[in-house]
Amino acid sequence: MLARGMxxxxxxxxxxxxxxxxxxxxxxxxVMFAAVFLLPIILTFTNSFMSASEISAxxxxxxxxxxxxxxxxxxxxxxxxxxxxxxxxxxxxxVLFKSPEYLFKFWNSVIDVAPIVVVQLGVxxxxxxxxxxxxxxxxxxxFFAYIIIMLMPYQVTLxxxxxxxRSLGLYGSAWSILLPGFFSPFAVYLLxxxxxxxxxxxxxxxxxxxxxxxxxxxxxxxPLCKGGLxxxxxxxxxxxxxxxEQPLILLPDSDKHPLSVFLSKINTGEISLxxxxxxxxxxxxxxxxxxxxxxxxEGISYQGGIxx
Amino acid sequence: MTVGKRKSLISxxxxxPSLLGVTVFFVAPFFxxxxxxxxxxxxQQNFVGFNNFINVWKNAAFKQAGVNTMQFSFLAxxxxxxxxxxxxxxMESRIPGKSYFRTFFLSPLMVPTASVVLIxxxxxxxxxxxxxxxxxxxxxxxxxxxxxxxxxxxVVLFLWKNLGYNMILFMAAxxxxxxxxMEVAALENASKFQVFWYVKxxxxxxxxxxxxxxxxxxxxxxxxxxxxxxxxxxxxxxxMMQHFMNNTFASLDYQKLSAAAxxxxxxxSGLVYIMYQVENxxxxxxxx
Numbered sequence: 001m002l003a004r005g006m007x008x009x010x011x012x013x014x015x016x017x018x019x020x021x022x023x024x025x026x027x028x029x030x031v032m033f034a035a036v037f038l039l040p041i042i043l044t045f046t047n048s049f050m051s052a053s054e055i056s057a058x059x060x061x062x063x064x065x066x067x068x069x070x071x072x073x074x075x076x077x078x079x080x081x082x083x084x085x086x087x088x089x090x091x092x093x094x095v096l097f098k099s100p101e102y103l104f105k106f107w108n109s110v111i112d113v114a115p116i117v118v119v120q121l122g123v124x125x126x127x128x129x130x131x132x133x134x135x136x137x138x139x140x141x142x143f144f145a146y147i148i149i150m151l152m153p154y155q156v157t158l159x160x161x162x163x164x165x166r167s168l169g170l171y172g173s174a175w176s177i178l179l180p181g182f183f184s185p186f187a188v189y190l191l192x193x194x195x196x197x198x199x200x201x202x203x204x205x206x207x208x209x210x211x212x213x214x215x216x217x218x219x220x221x222x223p224l225c226k227g228g229l230x231x232x233x234x235x236x237x238x239x240x241x242x243x244x245e246q247p248l249i250l251l252p253d254s255d256k257h258p259l260s261v262f263l264s265k266i267n268t269g270e271i272s273l274x275x276x277x278x279x280x281x282x283x284x285x286x287x288x289x290x291x292x293x294x295x296x297x298e299g300i301s302y303q304g305g306i307x308x
Numbered sequence: 309m310t311v312g313k314r315k316s317l318i319s320x321x322x323x324x325p326s327l328l329g330v331t332v333f334f335v336a337p338f339f340x341x342x343x344x345x346x347x348x349x350x351x352q353q354n355f356v357g358f359n360n361f362i363n364v365w366k367n368a369a370f371k372q373a374g375v376n377t378m379q380f381s382f383l384a385x386x387x388x389x390x391x392x393x394x395x396x397x398x399m400e401s402r403i404p405g406k407s408y409f410r411t412f413f414l415s416p417l418m419v420p421t422a423s424v425v426l427i428x429x430x431x432x433x434x435x436x437x438x439x440x441x442x443x444x445x446x447x448x449x450x451x452x453x454x455x456x457x458x459x460x461x462x463v464v465l466f467l468w469k470n471l472g473y474n475m476i477l478f479m480a481a482x483x484x485x486x487x488x489x490m491e492v493a494a495l496e497n498a499s500k501f502q503v504f505w506y507v508k509x510x511x512x513x514x515x516x517x518x519x520x521x522x523x524x525x526x527x528x529x530x531x532x533x534x535x536x537x538x539x540x541x542x543x544x545x546x547x548m549m550q551h552f553m554n555n556t557f558a559s560l561d562y563q564k565l566s567a568a569a570x571x572x573x574x575x576x577s578g579l580v581y582i583m584y585q586v587e588n589x590x591x592x593x594x595x596x
Contacts, residue, residue, distance in 0.1 A: 027403045033395065034412040037468065040427040041419055047427075059430055123326050130323030134316040142327070149334050151521065151580060152573060153528035155549045159569040160337030162557070163344075183329025213318045242420045244532040245550060249557050263422040263536060278423035289418040293411060300473060301480030303518065 041282075043082070048091060048279040050084040052272035059271065091276035102259070102277050109258035109281075112174055112247075113240045116181035117233055123182060125229065128191035129217050133203070143192065146185040154245040165250060176250040181240060187232050193302055194228035195221060231299020234292050241285055345566035360567040370568060373552035376545060380459055381527040384466045388523040389516060391467060392474030397504075399475065400482055410479075414472035421469075425536040429453075432461045454543045462546065465533050470526050474519045481515035482508065510590070517587040521580055 047055065095102050131143055149157070157180070165176035198221065206216050222229075247257045254261075259281050263274060289296070345361065348354045364370050395413060399406060416424075431437045434451040443449060452461050485508060493503045509516070531550035534542055542551070549572065556565045 023402055026398055026401050030398055030403055030409050033398075034409055037412050037416060037472070040424045040468070041415060043427050043430070044423055123329065126322045127326030130319045130321070130326075133319045133322070136316065139323075142323075145335070146330070148577070149330065151525055152576060153525060153549075155528060155553050156569045156573045156576070157334060158553065159341050159565050160334055163337045163340050163562075164333055179329075180333045183326060183333050185326075185330060185334075188326055213315065213322075217322070238418055242422075242532065244421070244535055245529075248535070248554055260420055260422045261536075263425065274426055278426060281420050282423040285418040285420060289415065293414070296417075297410070297414070297476050300476040303477065303522075 044275060044278050044282070046082055046084060048275040049087045049089070050272070050275070051086060051088045051090060054085055055272040055275070091273055092280075095273055095276045095280060099273065102262075102273070102280070104255070105257060105259040105262045106280065108174075108256060109241065109260060112177055112243075112258050113237060115178055116240050117237050119178075119182040120184055120187050120236055121229060121233055124187035124191050124232070125222065125225070126217075127188045128195050129221055131188070131192040132195035132198075133213075143189075146188055150185045150189055158245060158249050161246075162249060171250065172252055172256075174251075174256065177243075177246045180246075184236075186239075187236055190232050190235075190299070190303060191225065191228060194225050198224050227295055227298055228302065230292055230295040231297075231302075234288055234296050235299060237288060238285055341566045341569055344562050345570050347563070350562060360563045361571065364564055364567040364571065367564070369547070369552055369555070372544060372547050373549045376459070376547055377528070377549045380462065380530065380548070381524060383459065384463050384527045384530075385520060385523045387463065388467060388470050388474055388527075389520050392471045392519065393478050393516075395471060395475045396478035396482055399479055410476075413475055416469045416471075417473050419469075421532045421536055425533060428461070428465055428533075429537060453538060453546070456545050458543050458546045462530055462534060466527065466530050469533075470523060474523065477515055477519050477522075478512065481512040485511050513587050513590055517583055520583055524576075524579060524583075 050058075131139055161176070161180045162171070165171045165179070170176045170179070202224075203216050203220060206220055211219070242260055243258065244261055247261050251257060259277070263278065263281075344350070346355060346357065348356045348359075399409060399413075403409070429436065432452040433439070434449060434454075436452075438452070439449040450457060452458060489507055489511065490503065493507050498506070528549070531548050534546050534548060535550075538546060540551070540554070541547075549568075553565065553568065556568065
């Protein structure tokens with residue numbers, strides 16, 4: 001009996017040790033993955049503090065497509081540097097105070113994206129309430145159509161977008177991007193899923209107490225969807241802050257392009273600035289991400305299962 | 309009018325702005341696209357049947373773009389599903405600092421493509437880091453972005469960007485599996501693999517479908533990365549559908565454009581439909 005007990009204890013101890021080893025292995029794997037995931041972001045940050053000559057010395061052989069004739073030493077190979085030899089804010093200074101074109105593009109991004117996030121969410125909250133409140137066959141069919149539109153890649157939807165903006169005379173202006181963005185079904189789809197989880201009894205109770213639909217919408221539904229609204233706003237923001245397809249097709253004038261497109265056209269002379277520009281462009285989504293990560297995770301979690 | 313009817317009418321008012329916008333900007337012009345795909349040119353408007361489709365289908369650039377895009381999606385989407393499921397499973401086990409890892413894995417989602425393409429170029433350029441390392445190991449240098457391996461670079465970039473998002477979806481699904489189900493499995497002496505495969509994966513089938521569909525949609529967006537790294541005319545293996553569309557836009561050939569968009573629409577619908585059917589067949593006895 002005693003021997004058996006001891007054997008059991010030993011077995012348990014062994015299992016514990018195996019568990020511990022397992023935890024270590026799994027953690028090591030996770031650390032490795034995390035390093036790979038973070039490296040590009042960290043490198044972009046640290047490189048933005050390098051001086052122009054350090055960047056061209058390190059990466060010159062990559063971006064040197066045209067010879068500018070400067071006395072810059074360009075090494076044949078690339079040195080990946082995590083930490084700059086000397087930290088300098090010169091690149092930031094140039095971008096912020098000496099080369100207005102970058103700030104212009106940044107501003108283009110802001111005035112394209114901010115209205116889209118605000119209006120798309122406004123339109124979508126109303127629509128989601130309409131979809132979620134009273135179910136019906138017709139509504140379900142329409143909702144299905146929304147899903148199909150949502151699933152279509154830009155390669156498909158940009159052609160109709162282009163035709164409309166041309167016939168409305170908006171082609172080439174920011175409106176040609178804004179208007180389709182306002183009515184994109186993505187936020188409607190997600191918000192409807194959020195709202196359908198609100199128990200009908202809550203709203204019915206308010207209705208019996210004499211609240212009209214608008215009051216139910218503003219006083220009950222909206223407060224309950226705050227988290228959902230935040231998370232969808234974040235997702236919509238990320239997507240549009242990153243847009244490339246729409247401006248390339250709808251805005252022939254590259255002065256109106258947002259910064260997201262612009263880095264493709266950066267040339268050798270400006271390569272030292274590119275990292276600083278990249279970081280500046282990264283700051284708004286980074287702040288939003290750090291501030292709203294929990295909302296974001298909650299919002300993504302709600303999406304799972306396209307049927308529900 | 310009964311109270312119920314009036315209320316449902318009001319709910320349509322809530323829908324109205326969105327319905328109007330979607331109709332004007334997406335649905336109605338799509339019918340115009342269909343019309344354009346069937347005529348010879350916008351001025352004469354002669355009905356030509358399926359000629360435009362046949363022309364587009366025979367177009368070498370379209371074929372190249374179609375094959376490349378398909379190839380990319382068929383490589384990237386399964387990887388995105390499997391790897392993120394794996395990541396979610398790792399995150400489910402006991403590891404310290406779990407919430408930090410979640411943040412790390414999710415962070416690429418917020419990084420604008422434009423901000424990281426520089427670093428990817430540093431890695432994958434002919435004189436880049438990876439080639440340096442390969443030279444040290446005695447291998448030959450490869451000009452990744454100008455070779456047939458270019459798609460692999462983009463797949464890596466795609467996975468980097470999308471795994472975190474998919475992982476969150478799977479983590480939510482894993483957390484929602486009823487405890488009783490696992491207990492029953494334990495009582496029946498199911499092995500870990502059996503639990504994972506027959507209980508977890510089956511229970512998550514609708515999430516897997518969703519992740520697959522979202523990954524497919526996102527795989528069409530890699531044009532962003534490719535464009536920012538290689539511009540309008542990349543190496544032929546990176547010539548994607550969006551490149552074809554952009555160039556056709558530039559030449560203002562509406563017929564070609566419309567026909568291509570409709571073909572694309574049908575292919576995407578078809579793929580989504582097939583995935584739906586597979587999920588229906590596989591997970592039908594599970595869903596309420």
